[in-house]
Amino acid sequence: xxxxxxxxxxxxxxxxxxxxxxxxxxxxxxxxxxxxxxxxxxxxxxxxxxxxxxxxxxxxxxxxxxxxxxxxxxxxxxxxxxxxxxxxxxxxxxxxxxxxxxxxxxxxxxxxxxxxxxxxxxxxxxxxxxxxxxxxxxxxxxxxxxxxxxxxxxxxxxxxxxxxxxxxxxxxxxxxxxxxxxxxxxxxxxxxxxxxxxxxxxxxxxxxxxxxxxxxxxxxxxxxxxxxxxxxxxxxxxxxxxxxxxxxxxxxxxxxxxxxxxxxxxxxxxxxxxxxxxxxxxxxxxxxxxxxxxxxxxxxxxxxxxxxxxxxxxxxxxxxxxxxxxxxxxxxxxxxxxxxxxxxxxxxxxxxxxxxxxxxxxxxxxxxxxxxxxxxxxxxxxxxxxxxxxxxxxxxxxxxxxxxxxxxxx
Amino acid sequence: xxxxxxxxxxxxxxxxxxxxxxxxxxxxxxxxxxxxxxxxxxxxxxxxxxxxxxxxxxxxxxxxxxxxxxxxxxxxxxxxxxxxxxxxxxxxxxxxxxxxxxxxxxxxxxxxxxxxxxxxxxxxxxxxxxxxxxxxxxxxxxxxxxxxxxxxxxxxxxxxxxxxxxxxxxxxxxxxxxxxxxxxxxxxxxxxxxxxxxxxxxxxxxxxxxxxxxxxxxxxxxxxxxxxxxxxxxxxxxxxxxxxxxxxxxxxxxxxxxxxxxxxxxxxxxxxxxxxxxxxxxxxxxxxxxxxxxxxxxxxxxxxxxxxxxxxxxxxxxxxxxxxxxxxxxxxxxxxx
Numbered sequence: 001x002x003x004x005x006x007x008x009x010x011x012x013x014x015x016x017x018x019x020x021x022x023x024x025x026x027x028x029x030x031x032x033x034x035x036x037x038x039x040x041x042x043x044x045x046x047x048x049x050x051x052x053x054x055x056x057x058x059x060x061x062x063x064x065x066x067x068x069x070x071x072x073x074x075x076x077x078x079x080x081x082x083x084x085x086x087x088x089x090x091x092x093x094x095x096x097x098x099x100x101x102x103x104x105x106x107x108x109x110x111x112x113x114x115x116x117x118x119x120x121x122x123x124x125x126x127x128x129x130x131x132x133x134x135x136x137x138x139x140x141x142x143x144x145x146x147x148x149x150x151x152x153x154x155x156x157x158x159x160x161x162x163x164x165x166x167x168x169x170x171x172x173x174x175x176x177x178x179x180x181x182x183x184x185x186x187x188x189x190x191x192x193x194x195x196x197x198x199x200x201x202x203x204x205x206x207x208x209x210x211x212x213x214x215x216x217x218x219x220x221x222x223x224x225x226x227x228x229x230x231x232x233x234x235x236x237x238x239x240x241x242x243x244x245x246x247x248x249x250x251x252x253x254x255x256x257x258x259x260x261x262x263x264x265x266x267x268x269x270x271x272x273x274x275x276x277x278x279x280x281x282x283x284x285x286x287x288x289x290x291x292x293x294x295x296x297x298x299x300x301x302x303x304x305x306x307x308x309x310x311x312x313x314x315x316x317x318x319x320x321x322x323x324x325x326x327x328x329x330x331x332x333x334x335x336x337x338x339x340x341x342x343x344x345x346x347x348x349x350x351x352x353x354x355x356x357x358x359x360x361x362x363x364x365x366x367x368x369x370x371x372x373x374x375x376x377x378x379x380x381x382x383x384x385x386x387x388x389x390x391x392x393x394x395x396x397x398x399x400x401x402x403x404x405x406x407x408x409x410x
Numbered sequence: 411x412x413x414x415x416x417x418x419x420x421x422x423x424x425x426x427x428x429x430x431x432x433x434x435x436x437x438x439x440x441x442x443x444x445x446x447x448x449x450x451x452x453x454x455x456x457x458x459x460x461x462x463x464x465x466x467x468x469x470x471x472x473x474x475x476x477x478x479x480x481x482x483x484x485x486x487x488x489x490x491x492x493x494x495x496x497x498x499x500x501x502x503x504x505x506x507x508x509x510x511x512x513x514x515x516x517x518x519x520x521x522x523x524x525x526x527x528x529x530x531x532x533x534x535x536x537x538x539x540x541x542x543x544x545x546x547x548x549x550x551x552x553x554x555x556x557x558x559x560x561x562x563x564x565x566x567x568x569x570x571x572x573x574x575x576x577x578x579x580x581x582x583x584x585x586x587x588x589x590x591x592x593x594x595x596x597x598x599x600x601x602x603x604x605x606x607x608x609x610x611x612x613x614x615x616x617x618x619x620x621x622x623x624x625x626x627x628x629x630x631x632x633x634x635x636x637x638x639x640x641x642x643x644x645x646x647x648x649x650x651x652x653x654x655x656x657x658x659x660x661x662x663x664x665x666x667x668x669x670x671x672x673x674x675x676x677x678x679x680x681x682x683x684x685x686x687x688x689x690x691x692x693x694x695x696x697x698x699x700x701x702x703x704x705x706x707x708x709x710x711x712x713x714x715x716x717x718x719x720x721x722x723x724x725x726x727x728x729x730x731x732x733x734x735x736x737x738x739x740x741x742x743x744x745x746x747x
Contacts, residue, residue, distance in 0.1 A: 130479070164513060190482065207479070230467055398664035400665065400667070
């Protein structure tokens with residue numbers, strides 16, 4: 001181009017669209033074990049490379065290798081596998097329940113189970129997550145009752161949120177799970193504020209913020225990084241890069257920056273990139289970042305590289321914008337199968353035990369589902385009262401709401 | 411009783427609240443070391459330390475978003491947006507988050523925050539230092555919206571707002587910071603030290619949210635006003651000789667409907683006045699409520715005297731600002747109707 005020639009707008013496009021052959025050959029995947037593990041108090045400037053690589057523990061053979069291995073015992077790993085399997089079974093049943101008209105809406109985690117399940121195990125009682133709608137693994141791995149999750153999804157008479165919220169927008173203070181909002185990224189800066197509060201009160205609790213790749217484009221993401229950086233808040237800033245924001249590929253949100261993790265560097269925030277389908281790697285990185293926060297060393301940004309295998313939601317059909325078989329070509333594989341293979345290799349798991357666990361888990365989920373459905377589903381059985389609709393707008397109901405409640409005949 | 415400016419009263423309210431409750435924190439742009447561009451937080455950082463009163467990056471959404479997170483933890487943040495005109499970047503956090511947190515989580519998480527912001531015109535502030543955005547907040551269920559008109563109420567209402575368990579939008583008419591203003595820009599302004607409403611008790615006291623006050627009793631017409639407009643209403647009543655009852659609403663949401671209805675039923679006439687633009691302004695809600703609740707007592711249409719439906723201009727300040735002349739005209743028309 002010479003000076004004075006017409007300008008043209010650059011609009012990024014994914015490599016492949018429906019009908020094309022999925023191809024991730026241009027996605028660089030470092031060898032497992034190849035990324036060094038710095039001390040948690042390392043100077044952020046000295047570990048800039050970690051924002052451009054991918055921390056991986058499980059190699060192709062299913063062995064745990066390198067400096068990030070060894071943060072969990074066999075028993076803890078088996079438990080982690082069960083958490084991921086439980087989340088997957090839960091998703092399958094709730095997806096089906098939505099198709100059967102028992103609820104209006106659902107969002108799956110297929111392919112991303114390791115991220116929230118493994119991260120949860122690095123947190124302590126009292127720490128607070130500020131999740132998006134795709135981190136239910138935090139609840140599953142945190143021991144939140146599955147029946148209550150289903151009650152919320154069904155908006156039934158036992159719904160902890162009294163039927164006020166869309167399905168999957170859970171909230172539980174006791175389980176360190178902040179109220180989910182439909183407005184993307186709003187919780188990211190709130191997590192920083194919560195962490196600042198913990199520091200103001202000289203507490204020992206930390207916060208974890210969650211956002212997807214697409215939602216990093218929201219202004220709240222920028223504000224969160226500024227505040228976290230300025231006040232050195234004890235927060236882990238998580239970005240789950242599952243490649244897709246509904247139909248929009250991650251290149252639209254990422255733009256020219258090499259990686260999402262790299263965005264942290266401009267704020268002086270140490271940034272790590274991790275294999276999001278590697279339960280061991282996710283846990284090791286979460287442990288590193290949470291330790292930094294607990295030692296008052298400040299925030300850490302973590303990008304989990306994963307793939308959204310399922311549709312965005314029950315209202316979405318991905319075949320309209322990406323190849324149907326794209327998830328099969330995803331080079332980081334399936335988190336459940338990878339951890340299963342690792343445990344088999346270690347001699348603490350087997351195909352038979354896996355099948356047996358699958359059956360047990362399905363049984364547990366179906367039992368919970370039956371109990372939840374005995375309290376009603378969206379259009380049948382017990383439901384929250386109309387009076388509940390008027391409660392909780394304020395701590396005390398003001399006169400105008402009392403008048404409206406009377407008008408509604410309740 | 412000591413006399414204070416509204417600035418001193420607001421500062422006093424934060425001082426009393428921070429002294430009483432360690433969970434009260436104050437932050438915003440230029441709020442810390444410097445003490446605020448209007449001096450409302452002067453000395454608080456020195457007295458309570460940098461972790462109780464501090465400067466924030468220039469990010470309104472960051473300030474409000476962080477405050478919401480702090481409130482979820484258990485603190486009681488009282489934050490400042492430098493001008494109400496600059497609250498819009500935080501609007502999503504206020505409307506989608508602060509206002510709904512209690513409701514959507516069924517009380518698992520709550521949001522006891524106060525967002526202070528200087529509001530209103532009459533100071534040659536032009537388009538972005540004069541706006542009155544209260545209607546953008548009164549339309550949001552879950553918020554409380556407060557507008558004091560004098561130092562006494564400013565202190566009592568702010569302490570009540572900080573202690574309130576719900577999010578409060580606290581709009582401070584900056585035109586009233588140093589003295590009452592009746593719209594007569596050609597006359598020198600009386601300082602609060604020479605005005606009885608400048609008398610403010612020392613220490614802790616509250617003025618309850620949701621309660622209006624009757625600034626002037628009258629029998630001919632009810633004027634519904636708040637902020638700077640209560641003094642414009644006083645001047646217009648005096649200059650027209652019309653025996654107006656002036657109600658200072660003080661809290662717009664929740665509204666003290668009982669006081670309004672009792673007054674209009676007594677007078678049979680009502681004029682609503684605010685600085686904000688007319689269309690879909692808070693005056694529309696007031697007029698509709700008066701019409702609904704006082705229909706058989708009304709002897710004239712409910713009138714509204716407001717800012718014009720234009721952005722707030724600079725050079726045409728006094729053609730825009732609803733002064734005593736415009737309000738007086740509306741009062742006469744309402745009396746003759």
